[in-house]
């Protein structure tokens with residue numbers, strides 16, 4: 147199962163996926179490409195070190211991404227901190243084969259500045275979610291979640307760090323599960 151990962155920044159979830167692949171824990175999924183709308187995305191370097199095909203699409207990012215997907219023909223696209231909303235043309239083309247990871251227990255707390263909003267709301271539980279991408283923002287159906295307890299003394303930073311650790315466990319697990327059920331039906 148061919149996987150393309152899209153990033154815009156740090157790329158720690160990409161790192162977790164690459165680590166899982168290197169340890170043989172993603173098979174039969176294989177990361178075949180990493181795309182970014184930002185040249186400065188730190189995760190690109192990690193992908194290059196792993197000798198993965200990388201591409202940056204800075205200006206007309208939609209056309210750039212369409213070309214990248216046409217060239218690599220992924221079976222699955224994983225958004226991992228990709229800070230753009232995909233246009234309907236790409237969502238339709240990939241027909242329910244795009245995943246995203248979000249640092250809250252969706253449908254609670256979609257959008258940005260999640261951890262501060264979780265603390266402000268007095269939540270006792272937070273976590274992370276992997277979900278299918280539809281045309282909304284953080285709205286598609288949930289594939290998997292990990293809960294993280296909120297501590298009294300938490301700041302947005304400390305809570306965010308624990309949620310991120312959970313993300314790094316969740317995303318590879320979900321991709322591996324999807325890959326193990328993949329029959330190769332779409333891209334043959």
Ligand code: GRF
Nearest residue numbers: 156157158159227247248249
């Ligand atoms: C993660 O918290 C992810 O849930 C959100 O963006 C962040 C990306 O972090 N969508 P990284 O680039 O994977 O380190």
